[in-house]
Amino acid sequence: xxxxxxxxxxxxxxxxxxxxxxxxxxxxxxxxxxxxxxxxxxxxxxxxxxxxxxxxxxxxxxxxxxxxxxxxxxxxxxxxxxxxxxxxxxxxxxxxxxxxxxxxxxxxxxxxxxxxxxxxxxxxxxxxxxxxxxxxxxxxxxxxxxxxxxxxxxxxxxxxxxxxxxxxxxxxxxxxxxxxxxxxxxxxxxxxxxxxxxxxxxxxxxxxxxxxxxxxxxxxxxxxxxxxxxxxxxxxxxxxxxxxxxxxxxxxxxxxxxxxxxxxxxxxxxxxxxxxxxxxxxxxxxxxxxxxxxxxxxxxxxxxxxxxxxx
Amino acid sequence: xxxxxxxxxxxxxxxxxxxxxxxxxxxxxxxxxxxxxxxxxxxxxxxxxxxxxxxxxxxxxxxxxxxxxxxxxxxxxxxxxxxxxxxxxxxxxxxxxxxxxxxxxxxxxxxxxxxxxxxxxxxxxxxxxxxxxxxxxxxxxxxxxxxxxxxxxxxxxxxxxxxxxxxxxxxxxxxxxxxxxxxxxxxxxxxxxxxxxxxxxxxxxxxxxxxxxxxxxxxxxxxxxxxxxxxxxxxxxxxxxxxxxxxxxxxxxxxxxxxxxxxxxxxxxxxxxxxxxxxxxxxxxxxxxxxxxxxxxxxxxxxxxxxxxxxxxxxxxxxxxxxxxxxxxxxxxxxxxxxxxxxx
Ligand SMILES: Nc1ncnc2c1ncn2[C@@H]1O[C@H](COP(=O)(O)OP(=O)(O)O)[C@@H](O)[C@H]1O
Ligand SMILES: [Mg+2]
Numbered sequence: 001x002x003x004x005x006x007x008x009x010x011x012x013x014x015x016x017x018x019x020x021x022x023x024x025x026x027x028x029x030x031x032x033x034x035x036x037x038x039x040x041x042x043x044x045x046x047x048x049x050x051x052x053x054x055x056x057x058x059x060x061x062x063x064x065x066x067x068x069x070x071x072x073x074x075x076x077x078x079x080x081x082x083x084x085x086x087x088x089x090x091x092x093x094x095x096x097x098x099x100x101x102x103x104x105x106x107x108x109x110x111x112x113x114x115x116x117x118x119x120x121x122x123x124x125x126x127x128x129x130x131x132x133x134x135x136x137x138x139x140x141x142x143x144x145x146x147x148x149x150x151x152x153x154x155x156x157x158x159x160x161x162x163x164x165x166x167x168x169x170x171x172x173x174x175x176x177x178x179x180x181x182x183x184x185x186x187x188x189x190x191x192x193x194x195x196x197x198x199x200x201x202x203x204x205x206x207x208x209x210x211x212x213x214x215x216x217x218x219x220x221x222x223x224x225x226x227x228x229x230x231x232x233x234x235x236x237x238x239x240x241x242x243x244x245x246x247x248x249x250x251x252x253x254x255x256x257x258x259x260x261x262x263x264x265x266x267x268x269x270x271x272x273x274x275x276x277x278x279x280x281x282x283x284x285x286x287x288x289x290x291x292x293x294x295x296x297x298x299x300x301x302x303x304x305x306x307x308x309x310x311x
Numbered sequence: 312x313x314x315x316x317x318x319x320x321x322x323x324x325x326x327x328x329x330x331x332x333x334x335x336x337x338x339x340x341x342x343x344x345x346x347x348x349x350x351x352x353x354x355x356x357x358x359x360x361x362x363x364x365x366x367x368x369x370x371x372x373x374x375x376x377x378x379x380x381x382x383x384x385x386x387x388x389x390x391x392x393x394x395x396x397x398x399x400x401x402x403x404x405x406x407x408x409x410x411x412x413x414x415x416x417x418x419x420x421x422x423x424x425x426x427x428x429x430x431x432x433x434x435x436x437x438x439x440x441x442x443x444x445x446x447x448x449x450x451x452x453x454x455x456x457x458x459x460x461x462x463x464x465x466x467x468x469x470x471x472x473x474x475x476x477x478x479x480x481x482x483x484x485x486x487x488x489x490x491x492x493x494x495x496x497x498x499x500x501x502x503x504x505x506x507x508x509x510x511x512x513x514x515x516x517x518x519x520x521x522x523x524x525x526x527x528x529x530x531x532x533x534x535x536x537x538x539x540x541x542x543x544x545x546x547x548x549x550x551x552x553x554x555x556x557x558x559x560x561x562x563x564x565x566x567x568x569x570x571x572x573x574x575x576x577x578x579x580x581x582x583x584x585x586x587x588x589x590x591x592x593x594x595x596x597x598x599x600x601x602x603x604x605x606x607x608x609x610x611x612x613x614x615x616x617x618x619x620x621x622x623x624x625x626x627x628x629x630x631x632x633x634x635x636x637x638x639x640x641x642x643x644x645x646x647x648x649x650x651x652x653x654x655x
Contacts, residue, residue: 200416201424201432204485207376208436209402209409218435222426 040304047300053293057286061107070098072105072258084278091278093266102258103283109170109253110260111290114240117177122232124178125185130224133193134216140190147183155180155242159251168254173246177239185231192224226305233298237291244287260287317389318493318525319352319375324384325549326370330598343597344370346549347384349624352493357519357526359540359557361533361572363594367549368529369417372495375527376412377405388412390492410440413486417498419478423470429456430466433485440489455484459514476507480514487518493525501532512539534576537561542632545569548597548605551624552638556631565627565636568606604639612640 041047060067070076070088076096084091090099132140159176166172193216196202205215240260246252247261248268255262260283267273267280325348327341344367352358360368373379375386377397386397388408397408416422424432433455434448442448453463459480470478479499486494496515500508512535519526528540536543536557543560545553545568553566564570574588590609595601601608607617622637 200418200422203373203378204414204416204422204482205435206378207409207412207414208439208489209406210435210439214435219424219427223424 037304041300044300044303046296047304050293050296050300053289054297057107057290057293058111061104061111064101064104064108068098068101068104070101072097072101073256081276081279083276090282091276093263093279094269094272094276099263099279099282102263103260103286106258106260106263106283107286107290109257110240110243110287113170113173113177113243113253113259114236117174117181117239118232118236120174120178121181121235122185122228125182125187126189126221126228128182129186129189130193130216130221131213133190134197134220135212143186143190147186150180151183153180159246163251168251170253170257173243173252177242181235181239184235185228188227188231189224192227193220196220196223226301229305230298230302233294233301237294237298240287240294241291315353315355317351318354319350320385320387320389320394321348321350321352321375322385322387324348324350324371324374324381324386326367326374326379327382340598343549343600345374345381346597346600348546348549348551350544350551350554352525352527353542354492354525355523356541357528357539359536359543360527360529360546361531361536361543362546363572364531365594365597366546367597368531368546369497371546372414372497372527372529375495376409376414378414410489411492412495413489413491413493414495414497415479415482415486415499417501419475419482419502422482423478425470428467428469429481432470433466433481433488436485436488451488452484455488456481458487458518459484476503476511479503479511483511483515483518487522490522491524493527495527495529497529498531499528500535501530508535533572545572548595548600550605550637551635552606553634553636554624555629555634555636559629559631559634563629563634565634565641566606566638567610567612567640569636604637614640 064072074097076092076098078096079088079092080096081094082088082092082096088098088100090103093099093102128143132143158180162172162176162179166175197220202215202220205219243252243259244261244264247255247259248264250265252261253259255265263283264280264287272279324345325343326345327343329338330340330342331337332339346367348371350358360371362368370379374381377386377400381398384398388395388397388411390411395408397405400408423429430449430452433452434445437448437451442451449466452466456463456465461477461480461484465473465477465481470481473481479502483499499515500511503511515526516539518524528536530536540557542555543553543557544551545560545566547568553560553564553569555565560569561573564573571588571590588611592609595605595608601618603619604610604617604622607613610617616639620639622639624635624637625641627634627636627641
C-alpha cells in the first residue's frame with residue numbers, strides 16, 4: 001500500500017519498507033509487460049522450435065545469392081533431371097536448373113506473397129474493423145455487408161476473374177489474397193471492439209469527449225493486438241498454401257518466376273511424380289515445414305497474449 | 312450562483328433501449344431503463360440515487376453525462392454562463408460541458424486501460440483540454456495521484472499492479488483531472504471490501520469539501536447513503552418513487568418500496584427493533600412494466616387503484632425541506648390499509 005501514516009514518527013523499518021517498495025517499483029517498469037509475454041512465449045517449446053525453423057528458412061531465402069551456387073533460372077543442358085549430388089544438392093529439374101537454388105529463391109517470392117498479403121489484409125481489416133466496431137451504426141452495417149460479399153464469393157472464381165481481367169503477376173496475386181483475406185481479420189477486430197466497447201475505461205474516455213478515432217485506434221486497439229498478431233501468422237501460412245495451390249494449377253505467379261508453388265507445378269507430370277522425387281519432395285517438405293512452423297508461432301502467440309492465462 | 316441552486320435539471324428523462332429479436336433484428340419492444348425521471352441536483356449537495364440492481368441507476372447516470380442519449384426529455388445544466396440544454400447538443404457542442412461533468416465507475420478491474428500505464432491513461436484527456444507539454448501533464452497527473460493519497464511514481468505503473476481500492480482512487484483522480492463541478496459516482500465503492508470502502512468514501516468527502524464538488528452518488532446499498540448524502544432519491548423500475556432529505560428518509564419513510572429497502576439493512580442498534588419486510592416476487596421486467604404503479608405486484612398494501620392508475624410524484628409536508636413520494640396511499644396511515652392477502 002502506498003499510503004504512509006503521516007502522523008506516526010518514522011522508524012528504521014519504515015525506511016526499509018520504502019527501499020523495498022522502490023526496488024519493486026523499479027522492477028515493475030515499462031518492460032514488465034513485454035517480459036512476461038516473452039517468458040510465456042519462450043516456455044512454449046513448440047513455439048520456439050517453430051520460430052527457429054521459420055527464421056532459418058527466411059534467412060536462407062533472404063541470403064539466397066550467397067548460399068546457392070547456381071542461378072535458379074539458367075538451364076544446364078548437360079544436367080537434366082539429375083538426382084541429388086555434391087554439385088546439385090537437391091538435383092536438377094527437367095530443364096537442368098538447380099532445384100536447391102530454386103527452392104531458396106522461390107522462398108523469397110512465396111514468403112513475400114504470404115507475409116505481404118497477410119500484412120496488407122491485416123492493415124485493411126484492422127483499420128475498418130476497429131473503427132466500425134467501435135462506432136457501430138450504419139458504417140458498421142455497410143462494412144459488414146461488404147465483407148460478407150467478399151467472403152461468400154468462392155475464392156477460386158474471384159481468382160479466375162481477376163487473373164482474366166488483370167493478368168497473371170505477383171502483385172495481382174497479393175491483391176487477390178488481400179481482397180479475399182481482409183474479411184477474416186476485419187471480423188475478428190470488430191468482434192474484439194464490440195466486447196471492449198462497454199469496458200468502463202472506454203466510457204470514461206467518452207465522458208471526456210475524446211473523438212471516436214482516438215479512442216478506437218489509440219486506446220482500444222492495443223488491447224486487441226494479441227489476437228490480431230495470431231491471425232496474421234495463421235493467415236500467412238494459409239496464403240503460402242494458397243499460393244502453392246494456385247501456382248500448381250498455373251493460376252498464380254507467372255511460371256517464369258520461381259516460387260514454391262511454381263516448383264511444385266512440375267509434379268503435374270506423372271513421370272516426374274514417379275521418377276524424379278527430388279524435384280517435388282524437397283520443396284513440398286519445405287512448404288510443410290514452413291507452414292507448420294508459422295502455425296506453431298501463432299499458437300505460441302495466442303497463449304502468450306491470452307490474458308486468461310496469467311503465468 | 313447560490314450554493315443551493317440547481318446545477319442540473321432533469322425533466323421527464325426517458326431512456327428506452329430497443330429490443331431486437333430474430334434473424335432480421337426487428338425491434339420487438341423497448342427496455343424502459345429510465346422511464347420519466349424529474350429531478351433537480353443542487354449545487355454542492357450529495358444526492359444519493361438508490362434502488363435494486365437493474366432499476367436504471369447507471370443508465371440515468373450515463374444519461375446525465377450524455378454517454379447514452381435520452382430518448383425523451385431534457386437534461387439542463389446551469390452554470391455561470393446560464394442554462395444549457397445538454398440533450399439538444401451534438402458532440403461538438405457538448406465539448407465545453409464535458410469538462411464540468413465526470414463519472415467514477417463501479418468496476419475497478421475494467422475502469423483502467425490494461426495496455427497503458429496510469430500516466431498513459433490519464434494524460435490524453437489533459438492533452439485534449441489543452442495541456443500542451445509532457446512535463447506539465449506529468450506534473451498534473453502526479454499532483455492528482457497525491458491528492459488521492461497515492462505516490463507520484465505510481466503513474467508509470469500498469470493497472471494490474473494495483474489493488475482494487477488503489478484503482479478506484481486512480482479512477483477518482485482521473486475524474487478530477489479536468490476539474491469538474493459534478494461527479495457521478497456509480498457504485499464507486501460497492502466492489503470494495505468494507506474497510507477500504509470507508510477509506511475511499513472519506514477521500515471522496517474530503518475532495519468534495521476541498522474542490523466544492525457536487526456528487527450524484529449511485530448505490531444499491533442504503534447503509535452507505537445515510538452518512539454521506541444530503542438528499543436521497545429512491546428508484547424503482549426506471550422511476551423515482553421517493554425523493555427527500557436523507558435523514559427524513561430514514562426517520563419518516565413514506566413509500567412502501569423504500570420501507571422494504573430500509574428494512575433490509577442490518578441494524579447494529581438493538582433498540583431499533585425493525586422487522587424485515589421481505590419483498591414478494593422478482594423485479595418485473597423493464598420491457599413489460601406492470602400497469603399502474605410499477606411496484607404494485609410486490610406491494611403489501613396494494614389496492615385496486617394501484618393496478619390501473621400511475622401514481623404521480625407528490626409533495627408532502629416535512630420538517631426538512633420537501634418530501635416527494637409516488638404512492639396513492641400515503642395520505643392515510645399505511646398500516647391500516649388492507650394487506651395484500653385480504654384484498655381480492
Ligand atoms: N445498452 C443497453 N442495451 C439494452 N439494455 C440495457 C442497456 N444498458 C442497460 N440496459 C438495461 O437497462 C436496465 C437498467 O440497467 P442499469 O441502468 O445498468 O441498472 P442499474 O445500474 O440500476 O443496475 C437493465 O434492465 C438493463 O438490462
Ligand atoms: Mg449499475
